[in-house]
Amino acid sequence: MMRSLWTAKTGMDAMQFNIDVVSHNLSNVNTNGYKRERAVFEDLLYQNLRQAGGASSQQTSLPTGLYVGTGTQVVATARNHSQGNLQRTEGSLDMAINGDGFFQIALPNGTTGYTRDGAFQVNSQGTIVTSSGYELSPAIQVPQGTTKLTIANDGTVSAIVNNDAVNPVQIGNIQTATFINPPGLESIGGNIYLETTASGAPTVGAPGTNGLGAINQGYVETSNVNATEELINMIQAQRAFELNSKAVTTTDQMLAKLTQM
Known part of the structure; x- marks a missing residue:
């Protein structure tokens, strides 16, 4: 007993x-x-x-x-890792991945983090960052005087500077990453994951290609x-x-x- x-x-x-x-x-x-x-x-x-x-x-x-x-x-x-609902925010820096993939984040220790949280902002230097201040990778700088920011489904970022709608400026390309085993990623908090041996190495590419989900500007993905x-x-x-x-x-x-x- x-x-x-x-x-x-x-x-x-x-x-x-x-x-x-x-x-x-x-x-x-x-x-x-x-x-x-x-x-x-x-x-x-x-x-x-x-x-x-x-x-x-x-x-x-x-x-x-x-x-x-x-x-x-x-x-x-x-x-x-099933898809959460896409919620309309109309924020120019809000992005949601419709499909597989993660945004890449440059962490302070030099490593790359991965997130599905697309509620981005701009810091005092004009760099696109997360709510915690971590830079989007590759880094994208928003020029001074930008009156409108456009993010295409394939991650191309364009800015209209000083209301010059005739000559938009392409300021960067957002790349997303996918893993062969997303559940193997390590959660470290702050909506950020790290690569592990179990997750496998990331496959990086333009959104909407090679199985990566497209980016939808003005939306955020909610919790599933x-x-x-x-x-x-x-x-x-x-x-x-x-x-x-x-x-x-x-x-x-x-x-x-x-x-x-």
């Missing part, structure tokens, strides 16, 4: 972690470009008390074995979290936690009976 106490304990730990993941999803329901996560579980080591196929006599063998599991554990958080679905997941995790807690209580009652005999 002591085994059941520890087995139920692993179930309670796993369900607590599951609720942590669901809570994190719900807290980011309004985060631009956020991709929901789910906890992945696996069963723990089994105790082999009777080997299947073992000899039961000189002429016969056991058709089944006797195995006792020791519980469960969390092994991963799988991120769902479904609040109703997450609430259901939370209820299921809560009930599973209660059931494991009940197993602990039941085992305790059985042990109490034994001590009274």
